[in-house]
Amino acid sequence: MSSSLYRLGRLMASLRWKVVGAWVALLVIVGGLAVGLGGTFSTDIEIPGTEGQRGIDTLAHRFPEMGGTSGQVVLRAQDGTTVDDHQDEIDALMDEIAEIDGVAAAPSPFDEVSPGTRNDDDTALIAQFQMDGQTGEFPAESVDEITELVDGADTAALDASIGGQVLQSAEIPFGAGEVIGVIVALIILAIVFRSLVPAIIPIVTAVVGVGVSMMALVALSAGLEIPSVTTALGAMLGLAVGIDYALFILSRHRDQLSHGDDVHESIGTSLATSGSAVIFAGMTVIVALVGLFITGIPFLTVMGVAAAATVALSVIVALTMLPAIMGILGERLRPRRTRRLMAENGGALPAADPQARPRRSLGRTWVRLVTKVPALTILVVIVGVGALAIPIKDLELALPDLGTEPTGTAARDTYDLVAEEFGPGYNGPLLVTADIINSTDPLGVVDELESDIASLDHVKEVQLATPNQGADMAVVAVIPEGGPTEQSTKDLVLALRGSAESWEEDLSISDVTVTGSTAVGIDVTDKLSDALLPFALFVVGLSLILLALVFRSVWVPLKASVGYLFSVLAAFGATSMVFEYGWFNGPLFVDVNGPVVSFMPIMVMGVLFGLAMDYEVFLVSRMREEFVHTGDARGAIERGFTANAPVVTAAALIMVAVFAGFVTSGWFMLQPIAVALAVGVLVDAFVVRMTFVPAVLALLGRHAWWLPGWLSRALPTVDVEGEGLAAVLEHRRWTEAHGRHSLRLEETVAPLLGEPGTLGPLTGSVVPGTLLVVRAPDDAARETFLALCAGRLTPRSGVLAVHDRLAPDDLGAIQARSHWIGTGARVSRRLAEIGGHGLGTSVIVIEQIEDLAHAATGDDMLVERLDALLAKGATLVVGSRSAVPIDAERHLASTLRDPRRLLALSVQRSTAPALEGARA
Template identity: 85%
Template sequence: MSSSLYRLGLLMASLRWKIVGAWVALLVIVGGLAVGLGGTFTADIEIPGTEGQRGIDTLANRFPEMGGTAGQVVLVTEDGSSVDQHQDEIDALMEDIAEVEGVAAAPSPFDDLSPGTRTDDDTAIIAQFQMEGQTGAFPESSVEEIRSIVEEAGTPSLETHLGGQVLQSAEVPFGAGEVFGIIAALIILAIVFRSLIPAFIPIVTAIVGVGVSMLALVALSAGVDIPSVTTALGAMLGLAVGIDYALFILSRHRDQLAHGDDVHESIGKSLATSGSAVIFAGLTVIIALVGLFITGIPFLTVMGVAAAATVALSVVVALTMLPALMGILGERLRPRRIRRLMAENEGALPEPDPAQRPRRSFGRAWVRLVTKVPALTILAVVIGVGALAIPIKDLELALPDLGTEPVGTDARDTYALVSEEFGPGYNGPLLVTADIINTTDPLAVVDELESDISELDHVKEIQLATPNQGADMAVVVVIPEGGPTEQSTKDLVADLRDSADGWEQDLSISDVTVTGATAIGIDVTDKLSAALLPFALFVVGLSLILLTLVFRSLWVPLKASVGYLFSVAAAFGVTSMVFEYGWFNGPLFVDVNGPVVSFMPIMVMGVLFGLAMDYEVFLVSRMREEFVHTGDAKHSIERGFTANAPVVTAAALIMVSVFAGFVTSGWFMLQPIAVALAVGVLVDAFVVRMTFVPAVLALLGRHAWWLPRWLNRLLPTVDVEGEGLAGVLEHRRWTEEHGVHSLRLEDAVAPLLGEKGTLGPLTGAVAPGSLLVVRAPDSAARATFLGLVAGRVAPVSGVLAVHDRLSPDDIGAVQAQAHWIGADAPVARRLEQIDGRRVGRSVIVIGELEDLAHAAVSVDDTLVERIDALLARGATIVVGSRAEHATDAERRLHATLRDPRRMLALSVQRSTAQTPEGALA
């Protein structure tokens, strides 16, 4: 992968203006689609299959007057008079509302069939109205029209307030907090780079990535139901990871420029090294977010996929637009002091003074401190994180209601007024539905059902009990004593559902459901809570697998997973402190305390997993690299930490700044997630990765890097620090010295196909435009060699280069430029199908020399001419021969070629002590 990224970096730098122009054009095109399609987001959160959702769907079909979005008009007299004295005004108000487009019903609260709820002193009354369907089914302008009607109906003696679910907005509030978060990130970047120009680059690339993804979501929302919180979550993640990923690559580029590297060469190398880690880090976040499908909750899956797409786009921007911008800015990204030194020394950087002492760094001092007595450091971390995690016991989950809207909005003020004047239960009525088609006296059954429900605990009153117009369905509107998120309401929902079977038997009714916004919220919370453990097992299991692949160790992944759980525990604990205990509410602009949004834990676990693995890879991979080179476990921790800790520190501070900016938005749907992520990143970066991890590694010593040999053989190699780049650069130097070759083997060893043993070591080189006959009576040895050059077999050691692609790192590219013609295949026809325009970098592998000879004599007498043409265009043809020496077929082929010098022969055999390698004949 590193060699492909190296070439990608060079390509993006060479096409710099075209690449930047392409991204700008994409932004404009997607923006045009978003405006043209006019999509809207939904505020409804549904879970198909739950009882609450089934009940709402049934109401929409059989009792549409009760199935749409509900609205309230709360009317309060100012002079202490009775609301009856204002009946004419109130009736006129409800008639005006009934005429608004999208309103299904707006009855008078004085109607005997649907009376409004009054206070005991008759100074306030609630009038209900119903919209046609859920949010999005009726025009958005209808709500504003109703708002205007209600405001104009107010008089000095009669207050009018609009409330209810109709005010549940799908708009995402973005304000100054997000801007301050970006400004803070810019300041941190300027400090890290000690220059303003490079500081702007990650901000620009992150904004482009987020802009494209958010506009794409707006366009998609025209045909797909996308929750409104998705955009805020995607923007928050996109900005955070977009800035961080650009920082990792750009900081490597600046370090290389500070050491005198060429600009374009440095761009390629920075993508090959840090770019590999960015891809891995992005993949971990994407996999964790897409893994939300495990919950089986559609809206959460949509949120996860949308957020994952935003992260993926951030990775693509970092790998394409970022190197293009680095190419445009060129030498201006080189530190000013280095530019001056190079100018004074004719473009070369002078050798450093060996007598000069290295500068003291806080990072070196810190890692020495935490690893001095590692057991004590580990104990301190466990105690500290444990203290932060204690409040988790009081963390409650629920879906936000209108009581979580910002203070000063109509929705929040009316919610508070209803709670104060009528009781909290009126903000969360429950709807009990029943199929009464089999009853002979519907009204009597409804009365009896109403009576049974009113006797249950935590029932304040029955607001309405009525059959529908067809008398085949009954609805009982139950007002609980507590608010929508209180435990007493949850207990009442459970009691109603437990009683359903008895009512169905006693009253000869069926399909009793408890529904409404409050019941649906309880169902959503229960299902999310049940999905939390399976998702946690998925995430932790995934981290163990991924990190075992990367670090070739068992202890490092275990330590990383434990550290991740520490970060999650601290994040949830602090979230509980803020939103349950009310700590720091003022500075964080938190308007309400109580249960946090139900999907906060599962969403935070998914996102934080990716970010935690990100920091783990950037820090520990450098430590592993030092250990592999030196074998010194203790000093590899210090050197690896000192090298990468500053970048990880900056990245974590940027993430915290961005997340903190979204906390101040005042939107309760997003605030707990932003708080949890900000705290989680802070704890993970500074407490877990920079304190706990070095201490554990120091305690384990060399054992930290232990992996059973059998497992090491089974695991594929994952290059996240660009280790393969060294091979690419070495092959380029070899090519400069020896010329361009289509095949290069140097001490290459490969496992035999289908048998035990190995082939090689093999050493040799073949120029483009050559025909190589591979002689081997040993079928396994011959097939293995042909498989090597075709990318079907990977070498276990040594160098194998096909043109400029190295195997196994670029085995996919080797396969892409190979044409395989197996035994008994129609050689003439297959060679005719090869595109001559792209054949210059191709390797054509023919399994049997006899097949080629037979085709040339009996099938196509122009076949040799076609082979000459392919060779002249630079193609390399490799043919397998079963003979140990030259055969008649081989001699005839040699004699008929236009340039016989193009033909080479190679004898290969499996590895033995006497015959260690193949030999060119």
């Protein structure tokens, strides 16, 4: 992968203006689609299969008058009057509301059939109206018209306020906080780079990535149901990871430029090293977010996939647009001091003074402190995180309602007014439905059901009990004593559902369900809570596997997973402090305390997993690299930490700044997630990765990098530090010294195909435009060599290069450039099918020379076709079962236009063969 990224970086730098132009064009096109399609986001959170959702769906079909989006007009008389004194004004208002497009019903609250709800002294009244269907199914401007009518009816003698589900908006309240978060990120970047120009680059690339993904979501919302919180979550993650990923690559580039590297070479190298780690880090976030499908909750799956797509786009931007911008800016990104020194020394940096003492580093001081007595450091971390996690016991979950809207909004003010005048239960009524089609006395059954429900604990009153027009379904509207998110309301839902079976037997009814928005919210919360443990096991298990792949260790993944759990506990504990205890509510613009949004834990666990693995990879991979090179376990910790800690510190602070900016939005749906992520990142970076991790590694010493042999052989090799880049650069130097070759082997050893043993070591090279005959009576040896040339076999050791591609990293590219003509194939037709494009980098393998000779006798043009292929730079490798030249080989040598293009090579299992220049 590193070699491919190296080439990608150089390519993007060479096509710099075209690449940047393509991204800008894509942003404009997707933005145009978003505006043209005019999609809308959903405010409904549904979970198919739950009792509450099933009841809502049934109401929509069998009792449509109660199935749409509801609204309230709360009217309060002033100056000692009662609402009856204002009946004419109120009836006129409801008549006007009923005329608005999209309103299904707006009955008079003085109607005897469906009277409005009054308070005890008749000074306040709730009038209900019903819209056609859910949000998005009726005209969006209808709510604005209703609001204008209600505002017009608000007089000195009669207060009028609008509330209810119709005020649940899909608009995302972005504001100054998000902008401030980005500005803080810019300041941090300017401090890290000590220059403003490179500091702006990560902001630009992150904004482009987020812009494209957000516009795409808006366009897709025209045909798909996408929750409104998805865009805010995607924007928050996209900005955070987009800035961080660009920072990791750009900081590597600047560091290399400060050492005098060539600009284009540095761009390729930075992508091959830090870019590899960025891909792995992005993949962990993506897999964790896509893994939300484990919950079986559609809206959460959509959110996860959308957020994962945003992260994926951020990775792509970092690998394409970022190197293009680095190429455009060129030398301007080189630190000024380095530029001055290079100018004073003829374009090269002077040699470093070997006697100079290394600069004092805060990172070095810190890592020495935390590893001095590692057991004590570990104990302090455990106690500290444990104390921070204690408030988790009081953390409650629920879906947000209008009571979580910011203070001062119409929805929140009306919600508070209803709770004050009528009781909190009127903000979250429950609906009990029952199939009464088998009843001979529908009204009597409804009366009995109403009586039984009214006798239950925590019931304030039964507001409505009626059959539908077809008299086959009963609906009972129940007002709980507590609000929608209170425990007493949850207990009432359980009691109602627990009584359903007895009511069905005693009243000869069926399919009793408890539904309504409050019941649906309780169902969603319960299902999310049930999904938390399976998802946690998935995430922790995934981290163990991924980190075992990267670090080739058993203890490092275990330590990383434990550290991740520490970060999660700290994040949840801090969230409970803010939203349950009310700490720091003012500075964080939190308007309400109580249960947090029910999908906060599972979403935070997924996102924080990816971010925690980012820091783990960037810090510990450098430590592993130092240990592999030196074997000094303690020294590797210090050197690796000192090298990468400054960048990780900046990345974490940027993450915290971006997440904190979203906290101040005042949107309760997002605030707990933003707080948890900000605290989680802060704890993970500074407490876990920079304190706990070095201490554990120091305590384990060399054992930290232990991996059983059988497991090492079973795990594939993952190069996240760009170790394969060294081979690419070595091959480039070899090519500069020896010229371009289509095949190069250097002490290459490969396992024999189908038999025990090995082939090699092999050393030699072939120039493009060569026909190489591979002589070997040993079928396994011959087939193994042919497979190596075609990229069908991975060498165990040594160098195998096919043109500029090296195995094993570029086996896919080698295979894509090779053509395999097996035994018995129609050689003439196969060669005729090979096009002229890319022949200069192609390798054509013909398994048996006899097939080639046989084809030549029946096709007079075959030799001319071979000459044409060789002249265009194609390399042909042909297998021969003989150890000496045979007639077919002699025929080729005599008929080729340039017989010098034919070479012969004898291969065997035990000796190191050399290429022969002799012709038959």
